[in-house]
Amino acid sequence: MPAEATRRTDLADLVASRKDELGLSYRTLASRTVDPERPDEGPQWTRGTLENLINGKPVKTPTPDRVRGLAAGLGLPVRLVQDASRAQFHGIDSIRVEGETLDGDTLLMLRHYETLSPEDQLKLRKIAEDWSRMRPADD
Template identity: 75%
Template sequence: MPEATRRTDLADLVSSRMKELDLSYRTLAGRTIDPDDPDNGPQWTRSTLENLVKGLRVKPPTPQKIRGLAAGLSLPVRLIQDAVRAQFFGIDSVRVGEEGLDEDALIMLRHYETLSAEDRLKLRKIAEDWSRMTAPSGD
């Protein structure tokens, strides 16, 4: 049986953001401090970040590491979470609703990218409808 293609969502995000911010692995590692627990220091090492970006196997990050990486890359935590779900668990995250709102509906499923455009639209519509049905009323 052929080996499944490994995803590189987190590695690609880290690599591109490092280039945008002109960060070295060592500098980024020093910036990966979890804002919820700053006394615990940097959450990532230079070598782990380098291994991640180079496609070598690394363990899925803990919530503390995710928050630290988000801080280090100056990105929202949810972008790091989405990339982790995709790369390590093969779960695609599709947000629907008004852009930028924390209350967006979130669809998480495996192999979303293999669905037809029509099926993707159907899922988004279901999530939008569900989000409206479960949203607290303004009363």
């Protein structure tokens, strides 16, 4: 199967939908992408890079500071942007357990999770839930 056919667009889709939801231009979104941990470094994304990302053109894998900046610019939790970035650039699905909330304690990061049968996905989630219960509370 050609690489183009299997290319994921998780981060691009997230950015495009949130950009549209907020009614932001590429330039305005770029200006908002300041990493809260390093505000003196200014915006982490340029208009052109955001446009390339959304339009499916090659961009470099985002670094942690760029992920934090993008999350800030989009007004989203960093975890959502991290999950989308891992999926698009590394093919890793982030599966949260413990009540299906973003505040869950356990995170599975798996390649090709989406290709598993629903039954196998459920088995992995059950294993993670059981493992989570075995951990000491103050880990």
